[in-house]
Amino acid sequence: MSISGVDCYRCGSEMKVGLANFEGEYAGRNFDVSAEGLLCPQCGYKTLHASQIDAFKTIVADAYRIAESLLTSTDIRKVRTQLRMSQDEFAECLNVGVASVKRWELGKAQDKSMDELIRLKCDLARAEQNVEDVLFSHGNSSEFSGNRPFSLHKLGHLILFFLQRAKAKHKVIGALHVNKLCWYADAWNFARSGVSITGTQYARLPLGPAIDEYRIIFKALQTQAFINAKKMDAFVPLREFDQAAFPSEEIGVMEQVWQSFGGRLGAIVDASHEEDAWKKTDHANLISYRLVNTRTKKSKA
Numbered sequence: 057m058s059i060s061g062v063d064c065y066r067c068g069s070e071m072k073v074g075l076a077n078f079e080g081e082y083a084g085r086n087f088d089v090s091a092e093g094l095l096c097p098q099c100g101y102k103t104l105h106a107s108q109i110d111a112f113k114t115i116v117a118d119a120y121r122i123a124e125s126l127l128t129s130t131d132i133r134k135v136r137t138q139l140r141m142s143q144d145e146f147a148e149c150l151n152v153g154v155a156s157v158k159r160w161e162l163g164k165a166q167d168k169s170m171d172e173l174i175r176l177k178c179d180l181a182r183a184e185q186n187v188e189d190v191l192f193s194h195g196n197s198s199e200f201s202g203n204r205p206f207s208l209h210k211l212g213h214l215i216l217f218f219l220q221r222a223k224a225k226h227k228v229i230g231a232l233h234v235n236k237l238c239w240y241a242d243a244w245n246f247a248r249s250g251v252s253i254t255g256t257q258y259a260r261l262p263l264g265p266a267i268d269e270y271r272i273i274f275k276a277l278q279t280q281a282f283i284n285a286k287k288m289d290a291f292v293p294l295r296e297f298d299q300a301a302f303p304s305e306e307i308g309v310m311e312q313v314w315q316s317f318g319g320r321l322g323a324i325v326d327a328s329h330e331e332d333a334w335k336k337t338d339h340a341n342l343i344s345y346r347l348v349n350t351r352t353k354k355s356k357a
């Protein structure tokens with residue numbers, strides 16, 4: 057910012073913009089901080105221009121935060137952007153108003169308990185992001201991924217396929233059915249061709265096969281604007297299903313799964329419990345695609 061034509065109050069010389077030490081007050085305490093101000097090269101007089109006051113206040117508030125071992129405004133902005141969240145998303149994550157997030161980043165200090173909440177939530181979010189990075193980077197294909205590296209993009213569109221079909225029938229489906237529909241699609245494609253469709257790993261959960269770490273996966277699909285998964289029992293598509301993401305044989309399998317279960321979604325849970333792949337896998341373990349047999353596919357098709 058260029059500030060010119062301001063004359064020194066004391067000696068009348070033109071003042072220059074520069075760094076100097078100023079004393080500021082925050083929460084009843086005084087802090088000596090280095091900030092940008094107006095300096096007189098002649099007599100050494102220094103002051104703050106109106107346009108420099110907000111930045112100065114932030115620096116003083118940060119000095120207070122450092123003294124109190126609180127996150128500074130820069131720290132808060134940094135953790136937020138590292139988590140790839142907007143101010144709105146960050147506010148929602150902390151369950152506070154977006155105005156609070158804006159105030160903290162502009163200089164007003166958060167209190168001690170809020171500071172602890174921010175640290176806690178950011179640690180959790182960071183841990184979740186680490187899991188996400190591990191999940192999404194497992195490029196290896198194994199018997200648990202159906203001999204194919206995981207593709208979040210294909211899984212997202214596979215789910216959109218089922219949501220679109222359900223919507224056409226005026227049905228609302230969520231995690232329970234989506235998990236099983238996707239498993240059948242991947243499993244039947246494996247039975248047909250020796251590879252899954254999406255490379256997704258599934259775990260044996262009490263209610264049937266489920267996408268491994270499905271909460272994180274659904275959340276990631278929400279972040280990437282595939283589905284709104286806020287209500288786990290009622291997913292909402294956020295974009296159109298892209299048929300071009302799949303070869304026609306895979307679309308054929310997806311159609312087959314929907315034709316088998318779309319009309320009797322209540323039965324898919326029971327059906328999945330009859331599968332060898334589910335029965336022969338221990339609780340919470342990953343389900344091997346090798347346990348999927350072609351007999352299963354034919355009996356259901």
Ligand SMILES: [Zn+2]
Nearest residue numbers: 064067096099
């Ligand atoms: Zn002067």
